[in-house]
Amino acid sequence: MADSIVRLGHVSKHYARPGAKTVTAVDDVDLDVTEGEVLAVIGYSGAGKSTLVRLVNALERPTSGTVTVAGQDLTTLSERDLRLARRKIGMIFQQFNLFRSRTVAGNVAYPLKVAGVAKADRDARVAELLDFVGLLDRAHAHPEQLSGGQKQRVGIARALATNPPLLLADEATSALDPETTAEVLSLLRRVNRELGVTVMVITHEMDAVRQVADRVAVMDAGRVVEHGDVYDVFSTPRTAAAKRFVRSALHDRPDAETLRRLRARHPGRLVSVSVTDEPGLQRRIDAAFADAGVRTELVHGGVAELRERRIGSLTYETTGSPAAVDAALDALRRHGIRTEEEV
Amino acid sequence: MDGFLATVDVYRTAIAQTLFMSLVSMVVSGVLGLALGIALYATRPGNLLGHRVVFGVLGLLVNVVRPIPFVIFLAAVTPLQLAVVGTTVGTNAVTFAIALAAAFAVSRIVEQSLVSVDPGVVEAARAAGASRLGILLGVVVPEGLGPLVLGYTFVFVGIVDMSAQAGLVGGGGLGDYAITYGAQRYDYGIVYVSVATIIVIVQVGQLVGNRIARGVLRR
Numbered sequence: 378m379a380d381s382i383v384r385l386g387h388v389s390k391h392y393a394r395p396g397a398k399t400v401t402a403v404d405d406v407d408l409d410v411t412e413g414e415v416l417a418v419i420g421y422s423g424a425g426k427s428t429l430v431r432l433v434n435a436l437e438r439p440t441s442g443t444v445t446v447a448g449q450d451l452t453t454l455s456e457r458d459l460r461l462a463r464r465k466i467g468m469i470f471q472q473f474n475l476f477r478s479r480t481v482a483g484n485v486a487y488p489l490k491v492a493g494v495a496k497a498d499r500d501a502r503v504a505e506l507l508d509f510v511g512l513l514d515r516a517h518a519h520p521e522q523l524s525g526g527q528k529q530r531v532g533i534a535r536a537l538a539t540n541p542p543l544l545l546a547d548e549a550t551s552a553l554d555p556e557t558t559a560e561v562l563s564l565l566r567r568v569n570r571e572l573g574v575t576v577m578v579i580t581h582e583m584d585a586v587r588q589v590a591d592r593v594a595v596m597d598a599g600r601v602v603e604h605g606d607v608y609d610v611f612s613t614p615r616t617a618a619a620k621r622f623v624r625s626a627l628h629d630r631p632d633a634e635t636l637r638r639l640r641a642r643h644p645g646r647l648v649s650v651s652v653t654d655e656p657g658l659q660r661r662i663d664a665a666f667a668d669a670g671v672r673t674e675l676v677h678g679g680v681a682e683l684r685e686r687r688i689g690s691l692t693y694e695t696t697g698s699p700a701a702v703d704a705a706l707d708a709l710r711r712h713g714i715r716t717e718e719e720v
Numbered sequence: 721m722d723g724f725l726a727t728v729d730v731y732r733t734a735i736a737q738t739l740f741m742s743l744v745s746m747v748v749s750g751v752l753g754l755a756l757g758i759a760l761y762a763t764r765p766g767n768l769l770g771h772r773v774v775f776g777v778l779g780l781l782v783n784v785v786r787p788i789p790f791v792i793f794l795a796a797v798t799p800l801q802l803a804v805v806g807t808t809v810g811t812n813a814v815t816f817a818i819a820l821a822a823a824f825a826v827s828r829i830v831e832q833s834l835v836s837v838d839p840g841v842v843e844a845a846r847a848a849g850a851s852r853l854g855i856l857l858g859v860v861v862p863e864g865l866g867p868l869v870l871g872y873t874f875v876f877v878g879i880v881d882m883s884a885q886a887g888l889v890g891g892g893g894l895g896d897y898a899i900t901y902g903a904q905r906y907d908y909g910i911v912y913v914s915v916a917t918i919i920v921i922v923q924v925g926q927l928v929g930n931r932i933a934r935g936v937l938r939r
Contacts, residue, residue: 434847464849474840478862478936488848490858519938535848545847 381445382543382575383410383433388442390428402428403439404599410577412542415569417578417586417607419622420596426579429596430545433577434466435459447542464492467536467574471548473528475520481531482507482516488538506534510564526557533564537574544568546578550585558582562589583626587611587683595619608684612653613715629679629690636719639676643694646702651715652680652689661712662691669705671697692719723907727897731910734897735917741815741883741893742921746876748819753826753875756782758856760827761834768842768852785824790882793821794889814891818882822875829871833864866937873929877922884918894918 390403402425410416420426431437432444435451444451449462475484482503489499507513510530520528529549536544546565550558566589568574578589586593586607594604597618603610611627614620624630630649631639639647650662666673673693680689695702709716724731756778762768763775788796797817798808805813837860845859861868887896894914902910 436843436846460849460851462849463847466847468844468847470840470844472838472840474838474844476841476844476859476863478865487845487850491845491848491850491854521938535844539848 380412381409382412382447383408383577384443384445385409385429385432386443386445388429388432388439388444390425390432390437391440401425401599403432405442406599406601408594408601408604410543410575411592412575413569413573414591415566415576415578415589417580417590417593418596418601419580419583419586419593420618421581424596425599426581426596427547430468430547430577430579433543433545434463434468464488464539465541465543467539467541467544469529469532469536469544469546469549471551473520473525473532473552475528475531475535477520479519480516481512481518481520481523484520484531485534485538488535492539502538503534506537509537510534524557525553526560529553529557529561530564533561533568537568537572542573542575544574544576546576546580548579548581551581555584558585559588565589583622586622587626591684595622608686608688611683612651612688627679627681627689629677629681631677631692631719635677639692639694639719643674643676645674645694645696646699647676647692647719648695648702648706649678649690649692649717649719650709651717652678652687652691653714654686654688655713658714661714662709665708665712665714666693666695666705668708669697669701671695671701671705723901723905724910724913727901727910730897730901731913734892734894734914737811737892737896738880738883738894738918738921741811741818741886741891742876742880745815745819745822745883746872746879748815749822749826749875749879750872752819752823754830754861756823756827757830757834758861760831761860762852762856764835768855782824782827785821786828788821790821790885791888793817794886797821809890811892814883814886814889814893818879818886821882822879825878826872826875829875830868833867833871834860836867837863866933869929869933869936873926873933876925876929880918880922880925 385406385408388403388406389401392400392402394400406429418426418429428437432439433446439452446462447465451459451462454462476487485503485506486499489502504513507516510533512527512530515523515527523531550561553561562585565576569576578585580586590607592605593607593610594601595616595618602616603619610619611623614623652658673695676692676694678689678691680687706716760778763771763778765772765775794817797820801808801813801816805816807813841859841863842855845855883893884895887893887899894917898911898914902908902914
């Protein structure tokens with residue numbers, strides 16, 4: 378097991394508001410980011426994920442708890458030492474936050490200038506980075522002349538200028554269309570794979586998680602309510618929040634509206650069966666129903682690929698006696714196949 | 721026009737004095753106002769150097785000085801003029817008074833221009849590990865340069881106006897010329913020539929300001 382590059386220990390962040398109740402943005406979070414991985418933190422707006430990521434590079438100081446990055450406890454550092462620590466943590470933003478007063482090259486050079494890198498070395502590094510993100514020919518353009526996707530690529534180049542081992546992406550694709558989103562996500566994947574940079578992605582889009590992350594942490598009301606391998610969380614979400622996100626990305630389970638329509642046309646009990654990467658799954662499902670004498674009709678579902686493994690859900694209308702259907706469901710469960718009755 | 725022709729040398733000197741007063745006080749108040757304006761911006765609670773007390777004191781200071789009508793300010797500032805310039809009359813003394821008064825106006829304009837800078841770029845600079853002073857001078861000011869230039873241009877017009885009022889206390893310049901040689905001798909030709917000259921100076925100033933701002937904003 379690789380080492381943690383980020384370790385959040387019982388981290389809380391409260392905002393005191395004069396004349397109003399204190400807001401708890403982050404509530405007793407324990408979270409590790411493993412070196413070399415892409416970790417996604419997903420949550421709805423207001424879940425505290427943007428505050429969480431700002432605790433990692435100490436743009437915000439926690440009310441309590443410890444924030445350790447690359448072995449250094451940021452909560453004990455002086456402002457001066459924090460500045461040095463931040464140079465080892467890249468960050469990109471939802472609104473890109475490029476300097477409009479500087480060219481593309483000037484933007485990428487900024488962190489190098491801050492770090493006191495000599496002009497010649499700076500120029501070489503800027504060219505190298507712009508080449509990596511595919512914008513070498515736009516070096517002298519100004520940010521307003523770029524498309525959203527290009528702006529974010531400049532943001533990524535700027536964030537990587539000082540060779541940080543860790544990159545924080547705060548809703549980096551939320552202002553982009555789906556196609557550009559996929560482009561930026563695949564660039565982040567390259568940053569991770571080719572440069573070995575650990576990436577922490579903050580997002581509210583489960584699709585982004587699916588495309589880029591190795592592990593995912595689900596945040597709800599300031600807490601990390603669930604975290605684990607992306608495939609595990611997608612295939613067996615435990616909390617309500619995680620289930621909602623998985624549904625939004627896979628669209629394989631019928632929502633309330635769809636269910637109502639299905640029910641109008643299909644009077645039998647509706648059963649959803651989880652699709653996993655298990656070989657022979659379909660044969661087992663068919664056999665379980667057939668053995669119990671239950672007829673089935675496939676009415677909803679979807680199967681997709683995630684981390685090169687199969688994932689999804691199939692919803693069947695079952696026709697047979699209640700006891701027979703129960704027997705079939707029991708048989709499926711005995712085979713380790715997850716089922717859920719749609720009610 | 722006989723009056724004007726007879727005093728054309730005085731007119732020339734007056735133009736030179738007006739330009740001297742305006743430009744020198746523009747530069748001095750520009751620098752002082754920039755420093756004060758950056759301080760106002762930075763000490764705003766929650767900002768880079770957020771400090772409720774310092775922000776409050778600076779804000780109060782600006783609010784106390786700024787509404788004083790310039791003619792009254794000229795009278796009130798005499799002890800300072802004596803201490804700094806050594807006299808209360810003449811172009812130098814008046815330039816000092818204008819620069820001081822304008823600095824407070826500039827500070828508010830600088831503050832307003834900087835507040836309009838996207839806080840996101842400040843955050844990006846902080847994330848890059850820049851120091852607070854480095855962010856203020858290296859990011860915030862350049863990012864706010866467009867509105868800053870337009871704001872300074874606006875102040876320039878006010879400064880030319882102040883330089884004319886300064887004629888009242890023997891500061892020289894076109895205001896002095898218009899009153900002493902024009903209005904008091906009932907020679908309105910001279911008054912109108914002075915007015916026209918001031919309009920030209922203001923126009924040129926505005927034109928230059930717009931040009932620079934367009935270059936900075938690239939539009």
